[in-house]
Amino acid sequence: MKRMISIVLSILMLGAMTALVFSAIHLYQNWKAYQKGTDTYQELSSSFVERPEDKKPAEDKPDNPKPDTLQIDFAGLQAMNSDIIGWIEIPGLSINYPVLQGKDNAYYLTHLADRKYGISGSIFMDYHNVPDFSDSNTIIYGHNMKDKSMFGTLDRYKDFELYKENPYFYIYTPGKRLTYQIFSCYAGHVGSDAYLYEFPEAEDFNRFLQRIQSYAAYDTGNQVMETERVVTLSTCTNTSRNYRYLVHGVLIKEEKN
Numbered sequence: 001m002k003r004m005i006s007i008v009l010s011i012l013m014l015g016a017m018t019a020l021v022f023s024a025i026h027l028y029q030n031w032k033a034y035q036k037g038t039d040t041y042q043e044l045s046s047s048f049v050e051r052p053e054d055k056k057p058a059e060d061k062p063d064n065p066k067p068d069t070l071q072i073d074f075a076g077l078q079a080m081n082s083d084i085i086g087w088i089e090i091p092g093l094s095i096n097y098p099v100l101q102g103k104d105n106a107y108y109l110t111h112l113a114d115r116k117y118g119i120s121g122s123i124f125m126d127y128h129n130v131p132d133f134s135d136s137n138t139i140i141y142g143h144n145m146k147d148k149s150m151f152g153t154l155d156r157y158k159d160f161e162l163y164k165e166n167p168y169f170y171i172y173t174p175g176k177r178l179t180y181q182i183f184s185c186y187a188g189h190v191g192s193d194a195y196l197y198e199f200p201e202a203e204d205f206n207r208f209l210q211r212i213q214s215y216a217a218y219d220t221g222n223q224v225m226e227t228e229r230v231v232t233l234s235t236c237t238n239t240s241r242n243y244r245y246l247v248h249g250v251l252i253k254e255e256k257n
Contacts, residue, residue: 036116036120037145037150038147038149040112040116040118041113044098044114047076048072048073049070050071050072050073051071052068069257070170070257071257072087072172077113080114081113083100083101083108084098084099085099085132085173086099086125086131086133087172089169089170089171090154090166090170092165093156093157093166095151095153095154095169097113097122097123097142097150098113099171100113100123100125101127101129101131102124102127105126108124109121119143120143121150122142123142123151124141125138126139126141126195126197128198133178133231134229135229136208136229137199137230138197138229138231138232139195139197139232139234140232141234142234144235150235151234151235154233154245154247155238155245157185157245158185158217163218167220168180168182169231172257175257176254176257177254177256178253178254180231181222181250182220182247183249183250184213184216185218186217187217187237187243188243188244188245189244190243190244193212194234194244195234196208205226209224209226212246224250229250230248230250232248233249
């Protein structure tokens with residue numbers, strides 16, 4: 001009887017050890033997959049993006065510097081991948097990535113900016129939009145990664161205090177810097193009005209603006225007019241597959257870079 005108990009315990013211990021080994025392997029593979037995306041985007045940033053602030057001596061830098069205009073080598077980026085159409089920076093969330101546009105909305109869900117497979121995917125524009133950000137509503141997607149990369153910090157805009165300190169995001173295109181002021185943040189249903197990109201009549205766009213402003217989780221105090229241009233940032237939520245966290249920004253400044 002004791003021998004039987006000993007055998008059973010040995011089998012259970014072996015099973016537990018096997019499960020532990022497989023769990024460790026799974027965790028390592030996940031870490032490696034995440035790290036692949038992190039390494040790729042850090043390499044792109046260090047190779048093709050320069051911030052003038054970085055050139056200043058440490059003693060000349062203010063304690064709380066305002067975001068400087070990035071100097072981005074779009075020629076180099078597009079030589080690597082012609083689908084790179086811009087660069088997005090959200091200083092308050094440490095979001096700093098190239099923006100791509102594919103022939104559909106599926107490819108860059110699973111491919112990095114260098115076209116290699118990666119679970120992080122890319123930050124990418126809806127393929128229906130024109131790539132110069134001139135549409136009334138331009139939609140940009142990104143994964144909500146567990147390591148907070150990509151759009152993994154976007155839902156921090158749930159915090160009104162964070163919004164007040166960081167109400168802007170910036171998009172760079174070859175030769176231009178576009179500044180957007182955030183006016184509405186909320187968790188919205190998949191396929192909601194936020195994803196409209198065609199507005200046959202002016203009234204259609206005005207109705208769209210009214211709806212997405214009415215969905216806002218808090219009042220930003222910003223009202224958007226029907227003649228203005230909007231960018232919608234979209235990522236998954238951690239609570240439901242049927243919802244996305246959405247941040248809408250209106251273009252307030254377009255300047256040469």
